[in-house]
Amino acid sequence: MADVVGNIDYDEWNSTILALQVDVAAMQADVLAMQVDIAAMQVTIAALLVLTETGGTVTTTGGVDTIYLNNAPAALYRPVCVKIDFTNHGAGETCVVRVWYRIASGGNLIKQIENTYAAAQDPALISLDLEPNRYGIEVTIEKTAGVNRAYDWEVIYEV
């Protein structure tokens, strides 16, 4: 029998409250499920590669000078290209640009590309494609003939 006081039916109240508790419990389960989904999304977002750029100017010395070096990447990453500005490079001058990769942990950087640029360059901006890498990459320039000069450079990579 309903316990009625005045116009209040306590049995009806109780059943309503119980129903609300069930609804809240269901919502809590939904929120927990969403939190799991959000955590998974955060992991995915954190793993997205970020297209990044660095650059500078290297003045040749006559020896082998480093343009770009990533000697110990923390994880697999993807260099895209290196660009070098040969505007200052004149007639009678020669530069050798090399790209080196390390393909084994603790191994040496091994030369993969060696290009020689003699005399003024037209177009003056040279670009070399770079490849995905885990253990290290270096780009070097060596002035083998002519006056040492400043060369602007830029490397683009995903990490």
Added chain:
Amino acid sequence: MAVSSYDKLSINTNILLDLPYNEGSGAITSDICKPHHTFNLVNAPTWTSLVSGRGVITFNGVNEYLYASAASTADLDFTTGDYSIGVWVNWTDIGRAEIVIGRYGVDLDGWEVYLELNGGVHYLTQRHHHSSLVPARTGCYSVGWATGTWYLLGISRSGAFPVHYRDGVALGMTYGVGGLSDPDTCNRDMVIGTRFTKNDNWYQNMMWRPRVWSRALSADEWAEIYDEESGWF
């Protein structure tokens, strides 16, 4: 796999310096954000690889430091404007204040940040120098920066009362009377790991990825950086 752009990440808005120490070797380290400051490693601080694979630099607390010329860091001459400084630190005490980063002259101009163990309390102090004002230096500090532990050190400056963050969490601050005055404009080399004269106050132990922004990062942004990078440490 989708690729986003460094410059379009909201966290990198107005970033002026970002040194991830990717080189792992050699005597220079390159800035990966647009200004492309080049920092020189002096006296061969050690390139160190953590268990996680993350490359950091270890300073000996004796004579090793990094610097970039005044001319190449003019964009880091903060006066009235907002700025933020972030860097991962794991320091040990040498019995002296240890400069983390700065571009300053004591009681003259510029800004500096240093760690210090004094009376058993581990301080992070931020100072502004301004010879045009009295007193010629103003500062603030937070505490709890224990030695031998990796921390994400964050500073957001807007106005006279900057806030320090440790591991993405805002800290209780102590300010001098009136807070920090604006630094006087400074034309000096930027230093990491030593005082402006490059002959004392050496930083000892490890450091990774000094960053500087020309805006005040929010608490959420510091928490975001910590969430994304703490796994390396």
